[in-house]
Amino acid sequence: MGINNYEDLTPIHLDVLTEVGNIGSGNASAALSNMINKNVEVEMPEVKIVSFQEATDQSGGAEQIVAGTMTRMSGGMDGMILLLMDRDFVDSVIDSFFGCKVKGLLQLDENEISALSEVGNIMCGAYVSAVGQLSGIEVKLESPCFHVDMMGALMSVPVIEFGEVGDKILYIDKKLSIDGKRMNTKLFLIPTIESLQKLMGKLGIEV
Amino acid sequence: MSNIVVGISDWKICKNPEVLVTYALGSCVGSCLYDKVTGIAGLSHIMLPDSTSAEGKTVNRMKFADTALPDMLAEMIKMGADKRRIQAKIAGGALMFATRSEQFNIGERNVAAVKKALSALRIPIIASDTGLNYGRTVFFQSADGKVVIKSTVKGVNIL
Numbered sequence: 001m002g003i004n005n006y007e008d009l010t011p012i013h014l015d016v017l018t019e020v021g022n023i024g025s026g027n028a029s030a031a032l033s034n035m036i037n038k039n040v041e042v043e044m045p046e047v048k049i050v051s052f053q054e055a056t057d058q059s060g061g062a063e064q065i066v067a068g069t070m071t072r073m074s075g076g077m078d079g080m081i082l083l084l085m086d087r088d089f090v091d092s093v094i095d096s097f098f099g100c101k102v103k104g105l106l107q108l109d110e111n112e113i114s115a116l117s118e119v120g121n122i123m124c125g126a127y128v129s130a131v132g133q134l135s136g137i138e139v140k141l142e143s144p145c146f147h148v149d150m151m152g153a154l155m156s157v158p159v160i161e162f163g164e165v166g167d168k169i170l171y172i173d174k175k176l177s178i179d180g181k182r183m184n185t186k187l188f189l190i191p192t193i194e195s196l197q198k199l200m201g202k203l204g205i206e207v
Numbered sequence: 208m209s210n211i212v213v214g215i216s217d218w219k220i221c222k223n224p225e226v227l228v229t230y231a232l233g234s235c236v237g238s239c240l241y242d243k244v245t246g247i248a249g250l251s252h253i254m255l256p257d258s259t260s261a262e263g264k265t266v267n268r269m270k271f272a273d274t275a276l277p278d279m280l281a282e283m284i285k286m287g288a289d290k291r292r293i294q295a296k297i298a299g300g301a302l303m304f305a306t307r308s309e310q311f312n313i314g315e316r317n318v319a320a321v322k323k324a325l326s327a328l329r330i331p332i333i334a335s336d337t338g339l340n341y342g343r344t345v346f347f348q349s350a351d352g353k354v355v356i357k358s359t360v361k362g363v364n365i366l
Contacts, residue, residue: 053214062231063344065359070304106359145304149359152231153342156215157303160234160254160313 003197006049006170014047016205017172021045023134024127025174025187031126035119036096038179045174052159055171059084060184062152065105069120070147070157073128075140077199079191080158081124083144084151085116086184089176093119105148117146127187135202158190170196210346213237216270218251218279220286224350232299234314236321236337237345238276239296240330241352242288248349249279255313256320272320280328295330296354296366297321298345300337314338334366 003009009017025042033040056062067085085093090108091101097115102108108116121144128139147154159169170190176183191199200206213219213229221227223246229237232252240249251269258271268274284290300318318337325332336343336356346355354366 052216056231147304147340149233149303150231150342150344152215153233153301153303156231156233156235156254159215 003193003200005193006196009049009170013200013205014049016200016203017170018045018047020131020134020199020203021047021172021174021189024130024189025176027130028123028127028187029176031122032119035122036093036178038092038096041177043175045172048171050169050171052156052169055159055169056152056155058171059151059155059186060086062150064151065148066151066154067105067108067116067146067148068154069117069124069144070154071120071124071144072142073139073191073195074142076132076137077128077139077191077195079189079195080161081127081141082155082158082186082188082190083120083123084154084186084188085119088181089178089183089185090116092178092181092183108148113146117144120144120146123187127189131189131199135199137199137202155188158188162190162192213250213252215252216254216267218249218269218275220247220249220279220283221349222246222248222286224348226349227347228345230344232301232343232345233303234299234301234312234317236272236297236299236314236317237343238279238321238325239298239345239347239352239354240276240280240283240293241296241347241349242283242292243294243352244289244292245287246349247283247286247288248347248352249283250345250347251275251279253317253321256316272317272324276321276324277328280330290329293330294352295325295332296334296352297325297332298336298343298354298356298366301342302338302340303342305340336364336366
């Protein structure tokens with residue numbers, strides 16, 4: 001039996017991915033904390049196989065406006081990482097960089113976009129480097145693309161790209177708080193099925 | 208009266224005066240088919256252009272342009288719509304993240320596939336709001352065939 005799509009993952013696989021997500025997001029939060037000089041905490045992530053529809057519903061609705069960075073992975077692992085940032089998160093980051101709040105997610109200026117892209121870059125870099133250390137897989141990251149729009153429209157990008165195999169996606173939800181305030185910020189690691197098989201193999205899990 | 212929600216990889220049909228809605232189309236494409244006389248309206252939300260890429264696996268036919276549109280049209284005709292009167296309006300097919308490695312612009316391919324499928328079915332496209340780089344929510348009013356598109360960039364655009 002092999003993994004041909006995300007629906008084939010067993011509870012053991014999901015446990016392993018929960019741990020991978022946990023270590024990855026712990027590392028990403030530490031990097032964020034260093035960068036913005038605020039206390040960042042993460043809860044144990046929740047790993048589920050859900051339909052794209054459920055993923056957007058559970059993330060706060062398809063039409064919610066969020067800022068997102070999309071970063072492609074290559075090298076030992078193919079896929080992408082999507083970081084979705086809500087207004088509170090953006091305010092918190094911009095406050096630490098520039099000492100002010102943003103006018104709105106749709107009115108970000110160049111400096112603010114550049115700061116948020118860098119945050120995406122550092123957090124995703126820290127995330128995959130943790131995954132890499134755990135598995136011995138070397139992952140290369142491209143520079144992130146940044147865009148503000150409806151959450152559903154942004155989330156459809158990885159789903160479409162890897163959607164040829166099934167209707168379900170791997171949903172790794174991690175909850176994060178900055179200085180005690182809960183943020184609705186999501187980081188999705190979306191490996192291709194081949195890369196997921198490889199990751200499991202390297203971690204010594206039968207696929 | 209509440210709107211009828213069309214999900215991702217889904218299509219639904221309604222009759223005057225109901226309203227169909229599909230949220231946050233990114234590179235997906237929404238196709239609105241309408242028969243003015245009977246007020247029968249169908250909205251399809253496809254994710255990918257071509258079902259043949261799935262190579263023999265059982266596919267969700269509502270996910271692909273080449274399978275979703277003929278299926279939806281057949282169902283509309285079964286409900287009493289006259290194919291000769293049906294016209295289409297399409298929206299979506301954006302490129303959400305412009306990266307250099309985006310060798311293939313899936314939004315553009317989706318729009319091309321929808322146009323091809325509709326042309327094969329001989330359904331004329333009378334209006335469209337596609338491409339560029341922003342998400343769109345589509346409301347399709349079966350009372351008058353109007354398509355109301357909401358986006359962060361343009362606000363409201365009516366086709």
